[in-house]
Amino acid sequence: MNPTQPIKIAILAMGGEGGGVLADWIVDLGEHNGYIAQTTSVPGVAQRTGATIYYVELYPEARANADGGRPVLALMPLPGDVDVVLASELMEAGRAVQRGLVTQDRTTLVASTHRVYSIAEKSAMGDGRVDSTQLVEHARKAAKHFIRFDMAQAAEQSGSVISAVLFGALAGAGVLPFSRAQFEATVERGGVGVKPSLKAFGGAFERVQSGSEQDAPPTPLPARAAPAPRHPQVRALVERVQRDFPASSQAILLEGVRRLIDYQDTAYAGTFLDRMREIHALRVDDGGRLAQNTARHLALWMSYEDTARVAALKTRTTRFDRVRDEAGVQSGQVMAINEYMHPRLQEICETLPGALGRWLTNSGAPRRLVERFTRKGRVVQTSSIHGFLLLRGVAAAARWRRSTTRFAEENQLIEHWLERIAQTAAINPALALEVAECQRLVKGYSDTHERGLRNYGLVMGAAQRAGSAMAPATLRELRDAALADEHGHKLRDMLARYALA
Template sequence: MINAKPIKVAILAMGGEGGGVLADWIVDLGEHNGYIAQTTSVPGVAQRTGATIYYVELFPREIAERAGRTPVLALMPTPGDVDVVLASELMEAGRAVQRGLVTPDRTTLVSSTHRVYSIAEKSAMGDGRVDSKELIAHATKASKRYVRFDMAQEAEANGSVISAVLFGALAGTGVLPFSRAQFEATIERGGVGVKPSLRAFGAAFTKTESGDVPADSPKGAPLVQPKDAAVAKVLGRVRAEQPAEIEQIVIEGVRRMIDYQDVAYAGLYLDRLAAVRRALPQADTMLLRETARHLALWMSYEDTIRVADLKIRGTRFERVRGEVRAADNQLLAINEFMHPRLEEICETLPTGLGRWLAKPHFVHHFVRRFTKAGRVVTTSSLRGYLMLWTVARLRAIRRSTLRYALETERIEGWLRQVLDAARINPALALEVVQCQRLVKGYSDTHVRGLTNYQTLMSAVVRAGAHLAPATLRELREAALADEHGNKLRALLAQHALA
């Protein structure tokens, strides 16, 4: 029996993901198999790249002809009145749920579980990412059926685009009254990229039809016994000194220190953790865990040496080439916009020389003149690469630089504040540890975050034992919400801590 109501499909996709192609495929599928089809699209902005809602309605031609009337199809999806929602990325699925397009009594939701972070998520002072697990939980609760897996990875594995994977997943749900052969014939009629599209379609169809569509989550890498004796010795210290509950997080910290500097620097990381553990009035696994995590983040601060090192890594060139889908025989130019401030130049120099250059005199003013305008460095050229390579090699003298001296003083002060708070209230100490989230990035971003951090720590010192953990948490969240510090200052005044 043919359903007399139109089938309503909404597609949410970002620019370059083939959302328009997917909508056209569904229209073509319907028109070649006895349906009247209509598609519309409304472009928007997702703070990543252009986000568009495509809307397709399919109505049985037989019923229209029998009634002698042409159906009037809608131009936009209506909340609570959509049969299928296809989302090219997890946040787009969340947007569909938020708009009310997904309902538990009707809607089949199909989405990829990969994330493309928005500008707001990436530029937040703290961890601004939306929790993927929460998005999946809300989407599962809101939909009649939720089909999800990493479709971007599936498309990459088959040399295709995500629209073909979505089309295959749609076919695998069986929610549309068309066979697999009819879906595949639609792709063949397109005539472009047929073979890779059919491969991606088939992989998604099989995975969806079999029910093998878990929400994949990254798993920790298994611990491999290192061949280097010095590294093995450091890892031995971790197992001997740290509680088993936090061993994995400390090992990740050690890996980060070795990547950032060297094995000796990883030893300094463990020395600081051991000192914290000895000084705590009683064992506090949660406090130790958070201290280990945030100490690793602070000790791997982003100075000019670190930034240069990250920009010339082979993995970065491979990632950029993969993102733009450049062929092996294509030339790729990567331009980096660099704008080092005078302060960063001073901090990259040995401590004495850096402090001297930071003082106002002829050389200071002369160097500052050349830092007012930024410059473009083409890291894919020999000259640009060697320029950053030279800066990255300064890692050998990092411990003698002004920036290292400044950060060492700040880190030691932060750890003292954590221990002072722990003697008063372990919950307050935990909030002090997490204030490290304010210190991130480099250049102006680092300055603003550090200023907020110092303002907050001054308030902690003034308040002492009278400061409630919940109040410090509220102050920290205010600082993270406004990098310029206006919300923090207002809240400090409200709590009489200004």
């Protein structure tokens, strides 16, 4: 660091991760040890669409007195002019690199390698996740020194928060002119959660000091034991998979059976195996890729998200436990979960038994009355008795799911998709695999499902018109274009380019 310049530290953290506490600790550390300190912050939007940037500058008070004045400290970090960057999550480290805050000749980057996916990643039509390996590699090349490990896990193991782990890693890096004792005294002066914070601090400090500041390679998962269910019908399904299907496909088939029993019942899971038996009978010599990919996508499609499914997932004990853990709810605290719901008439009709749903769709006054009450969304508190029972009532509609118009429509699409896979596999197995992958376009519910289904229709229509003349790579490009743009503009442009519109 330049002795005539302030020490410049940028902190990128999401809401609730203690970025402000970390910045205050660094300021307190400097002020109690002969430095003039200043901190500023620029909050992001809606917590995860943009993280808060905290910026700290430290300047030696003795040098300021020798110069006969007070230093003028900056309010925001400048690209290429930051000594230390602390990132509470891997994507935030990537953002710091992208902004130019991390430079190879100067910057020490301290970052957690865990991921909290951004809204853009989670809302993508396809797999919108940014590759963590690429993020790590870009950050490694950009920084002078890159300290990284899963700090969220370290915080959880110590019963503390990630800011204490970051503070310990910063101390262990040795880039600031302060001792471990001075760092720890800062935590003690805070007076809140001192014991777990010091435990988290010490673990991170020792990890960095020992040179193990990178994540250990993942331990291979042990082989799963064969399931041995007690329920006779479930056991029969497991035995059927083990008897009638090759070993390479059994794991994905058993997962499909488990999912579809959870979604509907054992008979529905049996239908899944009936369909997969026909796919396996195609005898395609591709190492089982077509059968395994079809099994995965078929299980997903057969467990499509309707209102009954969504209501069932929102009222599960595991969901309440997960929200409680993520929010850090302590014993004795009250947790409230509010759901924003805006069911459309179509979704209500699709949930009702087929005859009743068709009658309501085509009715006059009853339809207008329902539309009037569904024009605006409403908030349902799942954690209240009334809200919980309301959603459990909606979830109970799964018992007549097979009679609904939605079920009939989805099954017709599934049967047509499976037929296309079988027909294509006889001519071009590689193209059949791409047809199987097209199920990725059909997902979600409400508007998301409608847009995906529209794009699926366009892609499959183009494949049908082109027939065996279509190259597998072309169908893959069409599918990727549909996943890249939910409104279908890129897909239509590509269809026109290939004269398939």
